[in-house]
Amino acid sequence: MTQQNRLFDDLSRLMTNAVGVAQGARDEAETAFRGMVDRWLADRDFVTREEFEAVRDMAVKARTENAELRAMIEDLRRPERPDNGATPVG
Structure with a gap:
């Protein structure tokens, strides 16, 4: 039973870390996109x-x-x- 609980704990930690990495990648992509749009708008003298x-x-x-x-x-x-x-x- 402890073996099975340990497996679920490890799996839970792995999923939590994966979600954290995905969230970080999403934040990075949003920041890069906003910077690209800001530069594009600045180049057009709006x-x-x-x-x-x-x-x-x-x-x-x-x-x-x-x-x-x-x-x-x-x-x-x-x-x-x-x-x-x-x-x-x-």
Whole structure:
């Protein structure tokens, strides 16, 4: 009976070690794949989401400022009327 228990213990240890090795190999493969994808993306000059959002925010701000400046210019281009609303005689 102890012989059989020892055999099961050895088999259990062997399987546990095999699972550990397989897990380590999987982790190594994932790390290598991620590194390969990161290098591929870096070579293509893709922008990150943070960079894209920062530029988008700057564009929205610039458009808003342009609209405000356009309104100010239009106000300055309008001829001024006298207080009574009558057109000046000239």
